Amino acid sequence: MKLGIFATMKFLRIFILPVILVSGLFSQSGTRDFEDELKFQNTAINQLKKDIDRLHSKIRSTDKKMQTAASRLTNLDEELAIFNKLINQLKVQEKKTRAKIDITKKDIDASEIELKNLRERYAKRIQNTYKQGQLSSLEKVFSSATWRQAVYRSEYLDIISDIETKMAKRINTLIIDISRQKLELEISLRENLKLTQEKKHQQKQVRNTKINREKELYSLKKDKKALASYINEKKAGLKQMETLIKTILEDKARFEREERIRRQQQALKTKEFKTLKTRLPWPAEGRIIAKFGRQWNPNLKTTTENPGIDIKGKPGSPIRPVMNGVVTTITYIRGYGTTIIIDHGNGFYSVYSHVTNIQTHVDSEVRTGDVIAYMGDSGSINGSKLHFEIWGKGQKLDPEKWLTKKQ
Secondary structure (H helix, E strand, O other), X not given: OHHHHHHHHHHHHHHHHHHHHHOOHHHHHHHHHHHHHHHHHHHHHHHHHHHHHHHHHHHHHOOHHHOOHHHHHHHHHHHHHHHHHHHHHHHXXXXXXXXXXXXXXXXXXXXXXXXXXXXXXXXXXXXXXXXXXXXXXXXXXXOOOXXXXXXXXXXXXXXXXXXXXXXXXXXXXXXXXXXXXXXXXXXXXXXXXXXXXXXXXXXXXXXXXHHHHHHHHXXXXXXXXXXXXXXXXXXXXXXXXXXXXXXXXXXXXXXXXXXXXXXXXXXXXXXXXXXXXXXXXOOOOOEEEEOOEEEEEOOOOEEEEEOOEEEEOOOOOEEOOOOOEEEEEEEEEOOOEEEEEEEEEOOEEEEEEOEEOOOOOOOOEEOOOOOOEEEEOOOOOOOOXXXXXXXXXXXXXXXXXXXXXOO
16 A cells, blocks of 8 residues: 555656646747758858849949840849749748748647646636635644554645646746747748748849840840850850769769668669660650750851750740759859759769759759759740750760650
8 A cells, every 4th residue: 555655646746747847848849940940041042142242243343345245144144043043942931931930829829728727727726725625734744543644645745735836837937938939920920021022022133134134135146246155155154064063973972962862762662873774754845956966056157065955845844853863953054044953873963954943952852753943044045945964974975865765
């Protein structure tokens, strides 16, 4: 009997008391995760704003007489690419802020329900004490029939008193927590409104920049000399692409990506990239308007090197990765516009250029069939198209030899 009573008392101490206190802990860790993610997104947004300021500063510092139609078009393309990236980042931030608002509202509701229940329990205990006219704790101990009963009653009353103290403290903590949560909700609501307004402002900037781009594009197409100058911009972009791929191949992070891709392939039960020649799905719907290798331009009477293929399709049609992998790069490349590079493991990469409205982010794991962007005219003077490349072991490969044959 003695062991049973002391076991019950121990149970009251180690189980009942913590239950009163733990209900607010789980939401705190989730809040911390959200805060870290929101800080990361905010840093990315600020960096993109700095990139825009830096580009505008570069344009202002260049003598207007020295600016060609080709360079102006390239600057406008780069500006559009950064604006679109910023808008995409603002959308992500806006979505995460809305999610935080929803979680905060649920936390407030849960805290208010707990506070209401605790207050009711606490009030009932006080009412019962006064209604029943119970003896004081000391009287209860001295009125015990035996000394053993007195010890049990003393221990029991001590536990009850401890529970009431903890309950009172929890009520006070909840009142403070609810006030803090409501303040956080108000801040999040203001932040969400600010992000929405910022997004609308940037979308207006994009519309204005597109109008200017159309004017420059019209001038460029009428002037063969300017058009030739733009071709040189594309040659510079090709060197930029080659340097970028080389940097990715030498990046130490590729080892960690290799392991992630290997696990992804095991989970999805897919084969390695090198075994899928002639069996890769097309990255977009459309027809090839420029093949891999050397291309002759009859208008300019020049030959250029095409490191991939160009697929002409409907503006805004979806772009999908040809195989699962990890996104290593999302950047602007002269003459190629907004570009996404995906690592497929074992030294194989795919490249998607002239894209718009990006739906993924760097270090994201993607699967075949996922929409990563949409077909656009970023960096293009021939309308919406997709420039698609495949690299293997640092070498440019002919994508047509890897894609499935069209029926």
